[in-house]
Amino acid sequence: MTTDAWPAHTTRVVPWRQSGRHGTRADRMLREITVSLPPLIADLPYRPEPELAGALTAAAREVIAVDADPRGHLGALGGLLLRTESVSSSRIEQVDATMDDYARAVAGIRANESASSMVAATRALGQMIERAGGTGRIRLEDLLDAHRTLMADDPVDARYAGRIRDVQNWISGSDHSPIGAVHVPPPAESVPAYLEDLLAFSNRDDLDPVAQAAIAHAQFESVHPFTDGNGRIGRALINAVLRRRGLTTRTVVPVASAMLAERDRYFALVNGYRDGAVDAFVADLARGTRIAAAASRESADRLAELPAYWRELSRPRAGSAAAKLLDVLAEHPILGAEEAQELTGAPLSSVYTALDRLEADGVIRQVTARQRNRVWGVIDLLGELDDLAARIGAAVRAGG
Template identity: 55%
Template structure:
């Protein structure tokens, strides 16, 4: 695949006073072009050159920011810390929920959409909905990247490729390129068959390895404000566009990876993509500003998105903290019963099959099935498939909270 159609035109004109002198604009480079496969119009086939954009190398570049923005970032980091330290007993479940919320929203930026139940089924390996399957792959990719730095290790290009493999390995069109940096020219917008009228043409394929090596140098620094670092890592990654497809989702996964590596988060994921998808045009505008040599717009945008996402996620944490007692009241089961043991593990594993429930809690099969039915009758769980055997169940309140959290973040961002 030689193209990726995501995004929109870079925004407006840049006044010289707005350009950070420490951050050069991307530089155009005229390259010869030859169409590799026939298709499109005569103009596509006759195109002989393309103007690719060369981002600056950033590994050791200074980041200069206004005092006002630095203050906003510091306030945001405090909001994230409050989220990360709240409701310790529920944080494992909260991390899972926020990971899924972020993955769903990141997929929606790429116009990939599915219902929560479809997404839950896909997470459980039921591939009936291609969009939901793509969202589940996005969750796996984000988890792979974040967990790669959980012990404080550096971000490595190999980890980025592993995450891309998780994202694209089952994609019917892109699986051959899963986990590999591109060896062809790609572009954003314009024709499907050539870079004619493209909105943005990333640097030539022969430069990708150098750019990615430089990017991880910047990503592993410790002398930068963490939110600024995360935003610039994302913007630079999107400009390099190192993969044939899936760049947006991997690039947004890098944001939380930087936050985790720097210790801004320890146990949760900040679902800022829910705020970005609510203002999709603005998101592409700030990426365009970055390419013009202005880094503050994207840092400001990500700071605002992260603040909103962390604040609303704390509301979700409080709701999760109340679920256990609410469920017990609904079910009314005695301690030690199959229904009670199922409830004990429901927050940590809100999507499960009957066979998994039996393995998790033990006991007679008939008791496990009776416990599941009791939770179903009480409205605590709902079936996610039409199966009569080995049904997949989901914790209704938690799945609904995934939808509600994303909606609240989007509303606040607007």
């Protein structure tokens, strides 16, 4: 346990009325609901006991080791980890698509709705961490902009993209009222003050950074400031805190893959935070962070070996468009002919020849079933997205 008890949420009964007449008679007759009121945490101390402090230090050490890798492939690694984190975070919300659909959506080709949402989550996460690193702060405008990026094309909640909710929301239970809900967040009018408090906490420098990221995430989920997208933005906040605190400078920790491996446990620990069980959630995030970072180092090793492996596989002529493409493929795992031409400076006819050759040699594969505006994915890198998440999940389930 921490040396300072973490306050549990309190509750308040507030009036409730449906905007229409929907659901069961119980939904329609409901007149009062009990909302959960998180504590204000901006200035709360958090001093973990020695064993937990050691786990937090071990997690931070693994993260720093990945980010400080001296080999010249960190751009490729950063892109891989960013995609892995956002794909796993989406899957926690049961938003899923094949890697081919995801690749098409990355290339701007209209894929299925889930693939487009996963790409939006990737962009939102990248945006949040870049701003946290660039400004040294996590600001309300950054949260709102990331949410706008995530939800702009959502078929249901696009009108709320980038906006703090002005309605009451709830988690689970009935679709028509908070009856049976697992959690009923605070009333809409209190959300701006809660976010101001949360951001003050997230911008502190006197806390362990991994613990700070964990608590910020749990508090964000309790406040639930948006009508939808709270889970994905809340998990992006974890990496934004780690970037702001300097644990990462070029990479992302795919901690959502650890959460996805034991999804029910993750949700239970977030619920436990509302009862004041802060240490359990902090310890779990520390463990997941350590495992995710260690697995990311294995991906770093694989990425470092790939260019030589591709050259051995294809044996392109020196100076050819194919040879030039092999030099940059690690950082461009999904590309079309025009992008390949920009990267190589070769004539378009030579680029198509190079792409066809690399496809025949098993380096890339086409992810579009058409002759015009074709898109290719790098086989090893698309596979590593799922492989990395799978390694993290296996280690989590094994008790690593």
